[in-house]
Amino acid sequence: MRNEEFIPKWLAWEITRRCNLNCIHCRSSSTMESEEGEFTFEEAKKLMDDIATISKPTIVLTGGEPLLRKDVFDIAAYGTEKGFRMCIATNGALVDDEVCKEMKRVGIKIVSLSLDGSTPEIHDDFRKQPGAFDAVINAVEHFKRYNIPFLINSSFTKRNAFDIPNVYKKARELGAKAWYMFLVLPVGRGEDANEELLNAEEANYWLNWHYELEKELILKGDNTILVRPTCAPHYYRIFRQNAKRDGLDLKRRNLVFGTGGGKGCVAGQSIALIDCHGWLKPCSYFPISDVNVFDIPFSKAWFESKIMQDMRKIDEFKGRCGKCEYLKICNGCRVRAYWKYGDYMEEDPVCDYVPVKIRLKDNNKP
Numbered sequence: 572m573r574n575e576e577f578i579p580k581w582l583a584w585e586i587t588r589r590c591n592l593n594c595i596h597c598r599s600s601s602t603m604e605s606e607e608g609e610f611t612f613e614e615a616k617k618l619m620d621d622i623a624t625i626s627k628p629t630i631v632l633t634g635g636e637p638l639l640r641k642d643v644f645d646i647a648a649y650g651t652e653k654g655f656r657m658c659i660a661t662n663g664a665l666v667d668d669e670v671c672k673e674m675k676r677v678g679i680k681i682v683s684l685s686l687d688g689s690t691p692e693i694h695d696d697f698r699k700q701p702g703a704f705d706a707v708i709n710a711v712e713h714f715k716r717y718n719i720p721f722l723i724n725s726s727f728t729k730r731n732a733f734d735i736p737n738v739y740k741k742a743r744e745l746g747a748k749a750w751y752m753f754l755v756l757p758v759g760r761g762e763d764a765n766e767e768l769l770n771a772e773e774a775n776y777w778l779n780w781h782y783e784l785e786k787e788l789i790l791k792g793d794n795t796i797l798v799r800p801t802c803a804p805h806y807y808r809i810f811r812q813n814a815k816r817d818g819l820d821l822k823r824r825n826l827v828f829g830t831g832g833g834k835g836c837v838a839g840q841s842i843a844l845i846d847c848h849g850w851l852k853p854c855s856y857f858p859i860s861d862v863n864v865f866d867i868p869f870s871k872a873w874f875e876s877k878i879m880q881d882m883r884k885i886d887e888f889k890g891r892c893g894k895c896e897y898l899k900i901c902n903g904c905r906v907r908a909y910w911k912y913g914d915y916m917e918e919d920p921v922c923d924y925v926p927v928k929i930r931l932k933d934n935n936k937p
């Protein structure tokens with residue numbers, strides 16, 4: 572069933588699973604031995620033709636390391652021709668003059684880089700690759716020379732969370748358009764690193780820290796860098812609660828290439844991932860799929876997949892999320908719910924908020 576309220580605005584497209592790094596938190600457990608995307612350039616074009624029949628989303632070519640795929644710039648050029656805002660997510664290691672010239676030629680709008688530590692020691696330890704930090708710095712220098720805008724994604728677990736304020740400062744100093752603080756999820760290789768994931772209390776601490784940072788930027792009218800925690804939807808609750816506590820009406824900025832709207836999570840509502848085999852998933856971290864865009868056209872799959880439809884039925888969400896007064900601006904993380912309860916419609920376990928409805932009910936108990 573087609574519902575115009577839910578149209579793709581941002582798609583991550585895993586064009587290869589091969590990667591030259593071996594990061595502990597990788598959602599796809601990529602290595603150099605991982606599969607190439609099992610589709611040809613002709614199939615890629617057909618897929619983009621079909622996506623264009625329903626919308627003109629931002630498309631982020633991702634991996635693995637997308638620059639390892641030989642036709643990456645042919646795919647990007649075709650996407651630009653179709654009217655999509657084409658972006659690339661890279662670890663930076665393969666960025667050189669030639670790559671930058673190609674990015675300019677094919678109209679890449681913004682590149683996202685990963686930086687998980689403010690020093691080579693911290694970043695390289697997290698990425699399990701000596702020289703990874705220098706590769707990011709080298710990529711940044713190239714992007715600046717070629718005037719290619721970039722944003723920085725930073726992933727955190729217990730191992731590197733202490734460095735969060737320094738990583739923000741580094742992203743700012745490097746000239747990133749945006750800095751996205753990401754609290755690592757228990758999927759892919761992250762599963763083995765579960766012990767290292769931040770718990771609800773630690774997540775709260777850093778989300779409150781982030782609120783203070785964002786507040787300061789808004790109050791100063793400082794638009795140098797846009798900041799946003801990603802995949803921590805309950806930050807939208809924390810932000811609203813704290814602003815109310817502080818008696819402030821804070822107007823938040825949105826990045827043109829962001830995943831959209833004033834809502835914490837829009838998985839399957841306006842964003843999705845197409846993996847290297849064509850499986851369509853509500854977001855980059857979602858572990859399951861029920862539809863393949865090389866079997867069924869994307870334009871049908873987007874509306875007809877049961878999983879994608881479920882993502883839009885927020886009235887059917889369960890547990891605390893289902894009763895929460897912040898659900899419409901938050902949504903809860905469906906991946907964390909699935910990981911904890913085996914049911915993506917359940918509550919988000921990394922949020923410890925008890926909604927008013929539940930508190931009132933408990934108070935009325937005899």
Ligand code: SF4
Nearest residue numbers: 802836854904905906
């Ligand atoms: S479901 Fe979770 S991991 Fe996926 S986009 Fe939403 S918050 Fe992020």
Ligand code: SF4
Nearest residue numbers: 892895898901903922
């Ligand atoms: S209970 Fe669910 S909907 Fe409410 S703030 Fe927490 S994660 Fe968001």
